[in-house]
Amino acid sequence: MKKKEIKKTFLKGLGLLGFLVLVCGLAFLLSGWAQYLFVEDVEHDVQASVKEEEAPKNLEEAVRAAVDFDHELDSYKPLKNDYKFYFTYKTVHPWWDAVALGMEDAQRQFLNKGINITYEYMAPTSASAEDQVRRLKEAEKAGYDVIGVDVADEDVISPVLDEMVDSGTKVITFSSSDAASGCKRIAYVGNTHNYEDGVDLTEALCEKLGYKGKVAILVGSKGAPCHEDRALGAKHTIAKYEGMQIVAVEYDMDSVDNAHELALKILDETPDLAGFVCCNMSNPVGAARAVTEKSSGAVIVGMDHDREALHYLEKGVIYCLGVQDCYSIGFDTLQLAVKIADGNLPGELFPEEKAEPTTIIYQNDAPLMLELLYGDIS
Amino acid sequence: MKSRITNKTFVLTAAIGSFMIMVTVIANTIWASRQTVTGTNEAVSAVSSFYLEAMADRRAKIITNLINNNFNQMQKVIDFIKEEGIEDQEALRRELGRMKSLLSLNRLALVDEDDIVYTQYSTYTGGSRHEFLADKKMKDRVISTVSVYGSSRQLCLAIPLKGLTLMGKPFKACFVQIDIDDIVDLLALDDEGRTHFALYSSTGGNLSDTELGPDILKNNIFEATRIAIPKSIWEGMQRDFVNGVDGTLTLKFDETEETLCYVPIPGTGWQMAILIRGSVIHDRIQAISESNLSFSRYQITFTLVALFVFGAILLWQLKVISATKLEAEKETSRAFLSMANTDSLTGIRNKHAFTEMENALNDRIRSGELKELAVVVCDINGLKHVNDTLGHAAGDKLIKDGSDLLCEHFKNGSVFRIGGDEFVVLLVGKGYETREESMRDLNRQVEANISTDEVVISIGCSTLEPGDEQLHDAFTRADQLMYDRKKELKSMGAKTRES
Numbered sequence: 070m071k072k073k074e075i076k077k078t079f080l081k082g083l084g085l086l087g088f089l090v091l092v093c094g095l096a097f098l099l100s101g102w103a104q105y106l107f108v109e110d111v112e113h114d115v116q117a118s119v120k121e122e123e124a125p126k127n128l129e130e131a132v133r134a135a136v137d138f139d140h141e142l143d144s145y146k147p148l149k150n151d152y153k154f155y156f157t158y159k160t161v162h163p164w165w166d167a168v169a170l171g172m173e174d175a176q177r178q179f180l181n182k183g184i185n186i187t188y189e190y191m192a193p194t195s196a197s198a199e200d201q202v203r204r205l206k207e208a209e210k211a212g213y214d215v216i217g218v219d220v221a222d223e224d225v226i227s228p229v230l231d232e233m234v235d236s237g238t239k240v241i242t243f244s245s246s247d248a249a250s251g252c253k254r255i256a257y258v259g260n261t262h263n264y265e266d267g268v269d270l271t272e273a274l275c276e277k278l279g280y281k282g283k284v285a286i287l288v289g290s291k292g293a294p295c296h297e298d299r300a301l302g303a304k305h306t307i308a309k310y311e312g313m314q315i316v317a318v319e320y321d322m323d324s325v326d327n328a329h330e331l332a333l334k335i336l337d338e339t340p341d342l343a344g345f346v347c348c349n350m351s352n353p354v355g356a357a358r359a360v361t362e363k364s365s366g367a368v369i370v371g372m373d374h375d376r377e378a379l380h381y382l383e384k385g386v387i388y389c390l391g392v393q394d395c396y397s398i399g400f401d402t403l404q405l406a407v408k409i410a411d412g413n414l415p416g417e418l419f420p421e422e423k424a425e426p427t428t429i430i431y432q433n434d435a436p437l438m439l440e441l442l443y444g445d446i447s
Numbered sequence: 448m449k450s451r452i453t454n455k456t457f458v459l460t461a462a463i464g465s466f467m468i469m470v471t472v473i474a475n476t477i478w479a480s481r482q483t484v485t486g487t488n489e490a491v492s493a494v495s496s497f498y499l500e501a502m503a504d505r506r507a508k509i510i511t512n513l514i515n516n517n518f519n520q521m522q523k524v525i526d527f528i529k530e531e532g533i534e535d536q537e538a539l540r541r542e543l544g545r546m547k548s549l550l551s552l553n554r555l556a557l558v559d560e561d562d563i564v565y566t567q568y569s570t571y572t573g574g575s576r577h578e579f580l581a582d583k584k585m586k587d588r589v590i591s592t593v594s595v596y597g598s599s600r601q602l603c604l605a606i607p608l609k610g611l612t613l614m615g616k617p618f619k620a621c622f623v624q625i626d627i628d629d630i631v632d633l634l635a636l637d638d639e640g641r642t643h644f645a646l647y648s649s650t651g652g653n654l655s656d657t658e659l660g661p662d663i664l665k666n667n668i669f670e671a672t673r674i675a676i677p678k679s680i681w682e683g684m685q686r687d688f689v690n691g692v693d694g695t696l697t698l699k700f701d702e703t704e705e706t707l708c709y710v711p712i713p714g715t716g717w718q719m720a721i722l723i724r725g726s727v728i729h730d731r732i733q734a735i736s737e738s739n740l741s742f743s744r745y746q747i748t749f750t751l752v753a754l755f756v757f758g759a760i761l762l763w764q765l766k767v768i769s770a771t772k773l774e775a776e777k778e779t780s781r782a783f784l785s786m787a788n789t790d791s792l793t794g795i796r797n798k799h800a801f802t803e804m805e806n807a808l809n810d811r812i813r814s815g816e817l818k819e820l821a822v823v824v825c826d827i828n829g830l831k832h833v834n835d836t837l838g839h840a841a842g843d844k845l846i847k848d849g850s851d852l853l854c855e856h857f858k859n860g861s862v863f864r865i866g867g868d869e870f871v872v873l874l875v876g877k878g879y880e881t882r883e884e885s886m887r888d889l890n891r892q893v894e895a896n897i898s899t900d901e902v903v904i905s906i907g908c909s910t911l912e913p914g915d916e917q918l919h920d921a922f923t924r925a926d927q928l929m930y931d932r933k934k935e936l937k938s939m940g941a942k943t944r945e946s
Contacts (some may be wrong), residue, residue: 131806136597138597161572161574161575162575163575163576163596165575166575166576167596168597169571169576170596170597172569173569176569180568185568186568187568187569188568188569188570189542189569189571190568190569190570190571190572191570191571191572192572193561193572194572194574216932374596395595395596396597441597442596442597443594443596444818
């Protein structure tokens with residue numbers, strides 16, 4: 070009799086346990102489904118966008134994917150043990166310091182494989198096509214394996230590069246500005262979509278402004294292809310909308326102070342300015358400082374990952390920023406240089422143009438981007 | 448009146464004394480244990496602070512030593528390079544590589560007056576990358592925290608260069624950069640996760656990417672502790688971080704108490720923070736107390752058992768000793784008694800024994816308890832004559848022979864020598880019943896001895912008669928009968944006192 074009772078109680082307990090498991094399982098399934106729905110909504114809400122690569126699954130992944138710090142060398146086996154490269158870029162600026170870090174990572178990885186790479190990574194303190202020409206000529210004489218250049222002015226530099234290539238020097242372009250179309254440089258790594266970046270940023274601004282209002286465009290260095298292309302994309306976009314008007318186009322020559330002064334001047338001249346389109350890294354910082362000082366309501370869209378600009382983004386002073394993957398540009402540039410130094414040409418081994426992504430981030434993305442790029446010591 | 452201490456009193460005193468000592472010891476032990484626990488609890492917070500301060504100081508010194516070592520190494524590099532007379536960039540890279548490897552330095556670089564940075568593998572324009580290059584001329588050593596693009600953080604140590612010209616260009620600085628991750632590895636605590644540490648900037652940002660416990664984690668320490676301490680203390684902590692002052696706080700997250708200690712690392716603007724959960728030290732010390740308490744309990748138990756066993760052994764020994772002593776005393780008493788009651792010549796009981804026996808029997812006779820008793824009075828014939836003629840030895844022999852003869856014939860009686868040649872035999876029980884037969888046999892033997900010149904004993908026997916109040920009544924009658932017999936034997940030729 071007692072045994073029967075025990076058995077009965079045991080079966081009851083087992084039944085209850087089974088019921089609980091079923092309920093929990095159902096709840097788990099429901100929560101998973103709800104989460105799925107929620108995430109989908111978030112994905113629709115966020116406007117983070119990435120070009121040239123498959124769209125990431127959610128907001129955080131999109132922001133994290135904006136800059137890829139986890140690189141490994143591909144399977145290519147260099148033919149030599151020592152390489153000497155020379156790279157020159159537009160101007161001394163934190164944007165190119167970020168590119169330099171990617172290069173250093175690649176150099177370390179090559180060194181771990183027994184390949185010794187030494188290189189120079191030089192720029193003038195202010196952008197100058199003439200200075201770049203001088204540097205290129207000197208580098209050509211020094212006998213580097215490959216010379217890389219971030220073109221300061223495509224009209225001035227492209228012919229020089231052609232001459233160098235004709236004389237047997239291996240030349241590549243990298244980072245933000247390629248040479249003019251038809252230039253004989255061997256390959257390019259970097260932003261291939263500057264015009265589209267300008268279009269995307271400006272579209273975001275126009276949508277925010279309701280497709281009406283006065284807009285000023287701040288550009289970086291005169292003649293710098295990346296800056297000019299973005300400005301062109303901005304101009305074309307604004308021209309599409311009747312209610313919008315460009316009131317100023319100014320060049321800060323990649324100087325924050327210049328950008329600041331120019332923005333103040335524009336705001337003084339046009340107090341009802343509705344927005345700024347900023348085409349380089351220094352523009353948005355200068356514009357944000359001016360907007361803050363003038364308590365202006367002008368909406369700012371701009372480029373790059375300057376820490377101050379990211380803080381302005383976090384505070385809502387800047388509406389959105391197009392962040393380029395500088396680290397990958399640096400890493401891939403050095404890897405490309407080794408292949409080209411070995412006599413390889415674009416084809417199966419590497420494309421003539423290696424595009425690196427630009428991700429547009431908004432206020433909500435700023436803390437994560439600040440953490441990813443700069444950590445929490447600011 | 449003098450009171451006597453008996454064994455019982457002694458044992459009782461010992462038992463009560465032992466019990467009281469035992470109770471006192473146990474009470475003392477329990478009191479001491481409780482005091483220890485109370486004292487421990489009070490000491491925990493103080494201990495926590497001291498413990499953490501010591502840990503934080505040690506680790507802060509490790510970083511300070513690291514910084515000083517790197518500065519010293521850099522100076523060696525500069526001295527070496529000055530003497531080498533380097534003329535081209537390749538040679539400079541080579542020497543930098545050699546020095547870096549030789550002195551185990553991290554990123555080692557020289558900077559010329561145009562802010563061009565020279566490292567082992569690269570040369571680059573570094574004006575925007577290194578903040579310490581913002582000043583055209585460096586005046587003093589610089590210790591700065593570098594937040595590298597990619598969120599890794601480094602400690603940058605730079606020293607100004609004076610008079611160093613290489614490749615025709617004056618150089619302005621030498622610097623090294625140390626990954627904070629490498630510093631964190633040096634500071635790792637091997638304490639099974641009981642304490643946590645992190646490095647912070649003056650703004651409370653976590654530099655070391657280490658979790659400061661389960662509540663603060665890697666977050667900004669000011670943001671994370673806002674809810675855990677009163678506002679005034681929280682603001683004080685912020686001031687301490689900015690001013691490079693050390694401090695100790697107790698944080699309370701829900702029900703959990705944590706002790707936080709921070710010390711500045713000179714020159715860096717950093718604060719080394721060490722945190723321990725209040726309960727960790729408390730639990731640890733409590734465990735030790737528990738262990739001690741448990742040990743005390745074992746001690747008490749052991750003491751009790753030992754006392755019990757020891758007491759039992761003592762009591763047993765006391766009992767054995769008492770029994771032995773008692774037995775010895777009895778033996779002595781018996782020996783003395785025996786000596787007092789025994790006739791030394793014949794070995795039979797003497798007059799003293801007879802008197803005692805007579806007293807004892809008299810009580811029984813008076814009470815009517817004893818009704819059947821025969822008293823045989825005996826006297827050896829001719830003892831004086833033997834003594835006088837043959838000497839005392841022969842006399843003694845005669846007495847012994849007489850004694851033996853009496854004992855032989857009165858096996859069931861008590862034979863006493865109450866005088867030189869006088870004996871008394873008391874007969875009760877079987878001896879009383881067989882008295883006639885015994886006397887007949889004795890007399891026959893005595894009569895036979897007359898002719899062989901052996902011992903002759905005259906005996907007279909009387910039994911208790913109604914009206915007798917004491918043994919002496921029967922003795923008197925028996926004594927008379929003995930004299931009658933003596934005369935009879937004399938007539939048979941037995942020797943007398945004179946012959």
